[in-house]
Amino acid sequence: MNEITRRVETAKRQAVNQRNYRRIRDRAxxxxxxxxxxxxxxxxxxxRVKDEAQDKVWLDITGRTNASVGAPTDSDNGEVTERLGSxxxxxxxxxxx
Numbered sequence: 001m002n003e004i005t006r007r008v009e010t011a012k013r014q015a016v017n018q019r020n021y022r023r024i025r026d027r028a029x030x031x032x033x034x035x036x037x038x039x040x041x042x043x044x045x046x047x048r049v050k051d052e053a054q055d056k057v058w059l060d061i062t063g064r065t066n067a068s069v070g071a072p073t074d075s076d077n078g079e080v081t082e083r084l085g086s087x088x089x090x091x092x093x094x095x096x097x
Contacts, residue, residue: 033040048058 051058
């Protein structure tokens, strides 16, 4: 039983470390994308083109494979708002300040 307990504790520790690493990495990417939006968009587009050249499919947040840039609004005229722009207006992402 001691061996199983040790393995469970090791797995928990690794999971926490991985979660913390991803949180820090995502926070740094958000900050960089807000500081340098034009360069971020250019690099993002380059990576997307490279992936598409290798027949890799990009998924959006809902799991759809279309490459829409904006999110539909509730307006009748079908305007599309840019996702990054709405995040920049709020000044924060995911509850971060």
